[in-house]
Amino acid sequence: MFTIGKASEQSGVNIETIRYYEREGIVPKPGRSAGGRRLYSSDEIAKLRFVRRCRDLGFPISNIQTFLSLTPQYDRSCGEVRTMAENHLGEINAKIENLMRLREALLSLSKNCDDGTADCPMLDALMKDGFGDGLHEQSSC
Amino acid sequence: MFTIGKASEQSGVNIETIRYYEREGIVPKPGRSAGGRRLYSSDEIAKLRFVRRCRDLGFPISNIQTFLSLTPQYDRSCGEVRTMAENHLGEINAKIENLMRLREALLSLSKNCDDGTADCPMLDALMKDGFGDGLHEQSSC
DNA sequence: GCTTGCTCCTGTAGTCACTACAGGAAGTAG
DNA sequence: CTACTTCCTGTAGTGACTACAGGAGCAAGC
Known part of the structure; x- marks a missing residue:
């Protein structure tokens, strides 16, 4: 012990x-x-x-509790585990996609900062109307 | 108003x-x-x-407060904004990498679930010694 | 036996960025 | 005047921990 x-x-x-x-x-x-x-x-x-x-692996506690409650009767659990793992995979893929879009947006914002003028084009763009609204909706690109 | x-x-x-x-x-x-x-x-x-x-864009509130405090004197802010944006980009890249490694680990775990045997190989592997330890350290692959 | 220093205990509060709710007041449309 | 919507304050809850205060147990050395 x-x-x-x-x-x-x-x-x-x-x-x-x-x-x-x-x-x-x-x-x-x-x-x-x-x-x-x-x-x-x-x-x-x-x-x-x-x-x-x-x-x-990124599973939420609620999933883990299910896993732990399943483990005694392994024979039934595999399907449920697989379903939860697949759902979780879907979430991970969505997160990756979002982060990649976000990276693109940031890159396109910050590369303008190189031009050496007085104003910061990045903050400028974020202050203006219309930029980046709906970043998290899948319709816009 | x-x-x-x-x-x-x-x-x-x-x-x-x-x-x-x-x-x-x-x-x-x-x-x-x-x-x-x-x-x-x-x-x-x-x-x-x-x-x-x-x-x-994923900036924490603390960064945004800095942005807001900088905006009145644009001429000084660009460098600082760029630094913060670059740090943030680094974090985003790290997150993406982690998520992708995590996805691989999950895929390799869950694809074994196809074999239809009674035990769940995924939970099995997670219960065993040695799997996936150091998933988040960059040394292992 | 006593001191020193480490590990452990409980209970509470703080973290981040919100979100939800209770119980009431203000404003608006018919 | 009534019904309905929007708003107000203040507090508590979310997830998954993390930190801290104030005290107790325990092992080793003297």
């Missing part, structure tokens, strides 16, 4: 975050030592690691 | 968000009508629109 510090080290989850996960019921409450300290088994640490990896 | 509803419509900033910007000192307090309602000039609405566009 490991204290929270070791569990944090081994799982890669911050100590404060572990306590937060416990408070929120995302991971089960661990046992305690005589002095009241949390004690984690290797399985519990593996669960923390699992949560961290899912978070690293 | 326009009420907050019209200002919201014309600037594209939510009513609650306008009040939030005022509370936080991001935009100056507008005048009030006899009955105590906020009244916005076209200039103030333009400022709100400017804030929204910058937010759409």
Whole structure:
């Protein structure tokens, strides 16, 4: 059994975050030592690691809770997991697309700054009417 | 002069968000009508629109506050704006890269789900040791 | 046995950029 | 005058943590 510090080290989850996960019921409450300290088994640490990896992959906690509730009956879970992963992939793709459009917009704004005149063309353009409205709607390009 | 509803419509900033910007000192307090309602000039609405566009471009509020403080003396601002825009571009590029790596990881995880066996290989892999640790460090690929 | 220093405890508040809601007042149209 | 809409203030909630205050447990050295 490991204290929270070791569990944090081994799982890669911050100590404060572990306590937060416990408070929120995302991971089960661990046992305690005589002095009241949390004690984690290797399985519990593996669960923390699992949560961290899912978070690293960008899954929201709500998804991870579903994952954790599914894991005992693996045989049913695969379809659900796949659906959630696909939804998540869709969101990631949308985010990438948005960021790339945003990058283009920024580049086109800031390259004008090279001309050395007194005014800043970038702020100018942002102040004017009509630029960049509807940046996040897919109709305009 | 326009009420907050019209200002919201014309600037594209939510009513609650306008009040939030005022509370936080991001935009100056507008005048009030006899009955105590906020009244916005076209200039103030333009400022709100400017804030929204910058937010759409992903700038944090702190940057936008700098932009707004710079705009009166345009002649000095261009360099600073460009620096901030370039920093911001760097962050956007990093985000895009991370998301793309993340997409690859997810794809490679979820495509195994096709094989129709009872266990979910995706959750399996995430539970195991060694997968995906250091996803967000740039050393690993 | 005692001190030092580290780790841990609880509980609360702060982060970012909003968003939502409750309970009431002002303004407008018929 | 009534009904309806818009607005007001103030507070709390969102997601996923992070930080801090003030105190307690624990191990090692003297």
